[in-house]
Amino acid sequence: xxxxxxxxxxxxAILFFIGVFGFFTRRNLISLLISTELMLNTxxxxxxxxxxxxxxxxxxxxxxxMFGIGVAAAETxxxxxxxxxVFRNVKSIHIKNMKELKH
Amino acid sequence: xxxxxxxLALPLLSxxxxxxxxxxxxxxxxGLIGTFSLGAVAVLSYITAALYFGAGRDADGLFATIxxxxxxxxxxxxxxxIEMGILLDPISVMMLIVISTVSLMVHIYSLGYMKGERGVQxxxxxxxxxxxxxxxxxxxxxxxxxxxxxxxxxxxxxxxxGFYYTKPAAIAxxxxxxIVTRFADLFFLIGILLYGYYxxxxxxTPAETVLMTAGGIIPVAxxxxxxxxxxxxxxxxxxxxxxDAMEGxxxxxxxxxxxxxxxxxxxxxARMFPLFIDFAPDTLHMVAYVGAxxxxxxxxxxxxQTDIKRVLAFSTISQIxxxxxxxxxxxxxxxxxxxxxxxxxxxxxxxxxxxxxLLFLGAGxxxxxxxxxxxxxMGGLRKYMPVTHATFLIACLAIAGIPPFSGFFxxxxxLVACYDYSTMMGIFMSFVAALTAFYMFRLYYLIFWGKSYxxxxxxxxxxxxxxxxxxKPHEAPATMTVPLVILATIxxxxxxxxxxxxxxxxxxxxxxxxxxxxxxxSIFLAIAGITLATIMYRKGTSSLTVxxxxxxxxxxxxxxxxxxxxxxxxxxxxxxxxxxxxxxxxWFDRHIIDGTMDLMATLTQKLGTWVRPMQSGNxxxxxxxxxxxxxxxxxxxxxxx
Numbered sequence: 001x002x003x004x005x006x007x008x009x010x011x012x013a014i015l016f017f018i019g020v021f022g023f024f025t026r027r028n029l030i031s032l033l034i035s036t037e038l039m040l041n042t043x044x045x046x047x048x049x050x051x052x053x054x055x056x057x058x059x060x061x062x063x064x065x066m067f068g069i070g071v072a073a074a075e076t077x078x079x080x081x082x083x084x085x086v087f088r089n090v091k092s093i094h095i096k097n098m099k100e101l102k103h
Numbered sequence: 104x105x106x107x108x109x110x111l112a113l114p115l116l117s118x119x120x121x122x123x124x125x126x127x128x129x130x131x132x133x134g135l136i137g138t139f140s141l142g143a144v145a146v147l148s149y150i151t152a153a154l155y156f157g158a159g160r161d162a163d164g165l166f167a168t169i170x171x172x173x174x175x176x177x178x179x180x181x182x183x184x185i186e187m188g189i190l191l192d193p194i195s196v197m198m199l200i201v202i203s204t205v206s207l208m209v210h211i212y213s214l215g216y217m218k219g220e221r222g223v224q225x226x227x228x229x230x231x232x233x234x235x236x237x238x239x240x241x242x243x244x245x246x247x248x249x250x251x252x253x254x255x256x257x258x259x260x261x262x263x264x265g266f267y268y269t270k271p272a273a274i275a276x277x278x279x280x281x282i283v284t285r286f287a288d289l290f291f292l293i294g295i296l297l298y299g300y301y302x303x304x305x306x307x308t309p310a311e312t313v314l315m316t317a318g319g320i321i322p323v324a325x326x327x328x329x330x331x332x333x334x335x336x337x338x339x340x341x342x343x344x345x346x347d348a349m350e351g352x353x354x355x356x357x358x359x360x361x362x363x364x365x366x367x368x369x370x371x372x373a374r375m376f377p378l379f380i381d382f383a384p385d386t387l388h389m390v391a392y393v394g395a396x397x398x399x400x401x402x403x404x405x406x407x408q409t410d411i412k413r414v415l416a417f418s419t420i421s422q423i424x425x426x427x428x429x430x431x432x433x434x435x436x437x438x439x440x441x442x443x444x445x446x447x448x449x450x451x452x453x454x455x456x457x458x459x460x461l462l463f464l465g466a467g468x469x470x471x472x473x474x475x476x477x478x479x480x481m482g483g484l485r486k487y488m489p490v491t492h493a494t495f496l497i498a499c500l501a502i503a504g505i506p507p508f509s510g511f512f513x514x515x516x517x518l519v520a521c522y523d524y525s526t527m528m529g530i531f532m533s534f535v536a537a538l539t540a541f542y543m544f545r546l547y548y549l550i551f552w553g554k555s556y557x558x559x560x561x562x563x564x565x566x567x568x569x570x571x572x573x574x575k576p577h578e579a580p581a582t583m584t585v586p587l588v589i590l591a592t593i594x595x596x597x598x599x600x601x602x603x604x605x606x607x608x609x610x611x612x613x614x615x616x617x618x619x620x621x622x623x624x625s626i627f628l629a630i631a632g633i634t635l636a637t638i639m640y641r642k643g644t645s646s647l648t649v650x651x652x653x654x655x656x657x658x659x660x661x662x663x664x665x666x667x668x669x670x671x672x673x674x675x676x677x678x679x680x681x682x683x684x685x686x687x688x689x690w691f692d693r694h695i696i697d698g699t700m701d702l703m704a705t706l707t708q709k710l711g712t713w714v715r716p717m718q719s720g721n722x723x724x725x726x727x728x729x730x731x732x733x734x735x736x737x738x739x740x741x742x743x744x
């Protein structure tokens with residue numbers, strides 16, 4: 001039996017808004033990073049789904065998925081590095097203490 | 104005549120040297136640098152004159168107009184350009200002699216007069232600047248160059264009037280002189296621009312054909328130029344700056360405000376004379392009427408002033424007005440038929456520069472001796488200052504028109520020209536000439552005769568009524584008396600120069616011959632004026648003086664206050680122009696123009712205050728804004744596109 005595409009898309013949408021909600025409400029930089037990753041992954045799911053259902057003869061969507069996973073990994077590495085540096089400077093990873101970044 | 108460039112370059116050079124490093128020099132060096140450069144300029148001027156007039160007349164019977172230099176300074180278009188150069192013709196060569204002679208005398212005189220003053224170097228720098236500008240003015244090849252140097256003499260006059268810059272009166276006088284002449288120069292500039300536009304050149308000799316088509320506008324342009332000249336030459340009602348200009352050092356008054364700069368207006372009219380005669384004779388006659396009125400006005404005012412330099416200032420205004428009248432009464436370019444005034448005017452300019460320079464320098468020596476300008480501090484000075492007395496007397500006789508002194512010949516020519524024009528004008532000017540003799544001898548007697556202020560004070564001191572011993576008046580040092588003697592010599596003999604041989608309205612030789620009827624009348628009037636002055640002032644205050652003072656009190660008071668012309672100007676400028684024009688403009692500027700700008704600034708600021716809190720630095724609130732924006736865009740895309 002073939003699972004209809006809507007289920008995948010609904011899953012992606014739900015995961016995406018969980019990520020958005022987490023991004024808006026959490027105060028911990030690591031949690032924010034996890035939320036961002038969640039949103040990125042839903043996009044990867046969407047790429048894969050649309051490729052599989054709309055153009056099964058092509059592979060570009062899967063490539064994009066792979067690419068997205070790679071970028072997400074790199075981004076995570078950078079973000080973790082930034083967070084560590086921030087922690088060293090402000091002794092905290094609470095977002096409230098990040099206000100000095102403005103200007 | 105390539106060396107003529109040095110006549111301009113030397114004073115400029117000495118101005119630069121004294122201006123840039125004068126303060127490091129001792130006073131004496133600075134004075135000597137100025138004097139020697141002027142001496143060289145004077146020698147060059149005399150050589151130029153000798154060569155120029157010595158070269159003789161060409162086939163047409165004219166002295167050639169020589170232009171050794173003419174450099175295009177500012178091209179304004181295809182046809183119109185402004186040149187800078189040197190032009191030698193009879194009147195400019197004559198002016199070279201006048202300016203360099205008087206300027207040299209003043210330089211020498213100032214060595215004594217300014218001794219020990221602060222800023223002598225600055226003084227000599229300004230004198231050099233003035234001489235440079237004045238020489239540039241007279242040798243101008245075109246009206247625009249003349250205007251440039253015209254403004255330069257204005258600036259140097261301003262600087263020299265305000266030389267004693269710690270004296271409020273001097274500062275006020277310098278500002279007044281500058282503003283009044285600038286105001287007149289505005290008209291001059293408009294006249295020049297009109298002239299340049301319609302005559303298609305700035306030179307003094309535009310093409311005849313162009314002038315024919317532009318005929319109607321030329322009188323207007325010339326009239327506007329005359330207003331500029333009237334400002335510089337202190338014609339009524341723009342004369343108000345000249346009496347106040349006497350706040351400057353006295354040698355400056357002699358050079359700038361008596362002998363040279365103030366005749367620039369006369370020179371301007373003389374320079375434009377061919378155009379006046381051919382295209383604007385009515386404007387020229389207006390010049391005569393303005394001049395005649397000014398001559399009378401200034402002469403009347405001069406009769407009652409108590410400050411000796413003011414008397415001389417008004418006498419200067421009156422004499423310049425004589426020159427203006429002489430130019431104005433010309434009816435043709437032929438000296439034999441109504442063009443005599445041109446020659447007479449230039450002749451009087453020449454002689455007047457000498458004897459008026461002498462009078463001012465003499466007054467300077469007197470002021471130097473008694474430390475005051477007021478007549479009440481003088482009296483009986485002839486015993487103490489014999490040289491000054493003798494030279495001053497010569498100058499007074501010259502200006503009063505007593506033969507054989509120079510003023511007689513030039514003034515006589517002017518009067519002949521006036522009688523040729525109309526009998527009324529002649530009688531009027533003869534009357535003013537009589538007044539001239541009266542006020543000059545009033546001045547002479549007040550200074551040199553009558554009760555001595557010094558002796559009175561000395562007597563008081565000896566009786567113990569005065570606490571300090573008065574300062575004894577003394578003759579001036581040789582640096583001051585030598586120029587006096589030289590100028591006095593010129594004043595005695597200048598009348599015998601065959602002036603018409605060199606300068607006349609159409610350039611041809613003209614032999615001056617005395618008109619005996621006019622000469623007899625003017626001698627008689629001059630002697631009458633002198634006699635009256637002798638009766639009234641020789642022995643201090645006579646009974647006649649007292650009764651005249653009583654009977655004509657109103658007139659004398661009014662004349663003492665210069666017929667309230669300054670008050671009138673103040674009323675016009677302060678009450679009318681300030682209140683009716685300046686204040687509304689200021690209000691418009693402050694409330695409408697500034698208001699608009701302020702409104703824009705306030706709006707921007709308000710908007711900024713409103714927007715600023717959005718930039719909170721809180722990343723999450725930014726992302727909320729970002730997401731809501733993205734959602735709104737998505738909705739728009741879905742529902743509207």
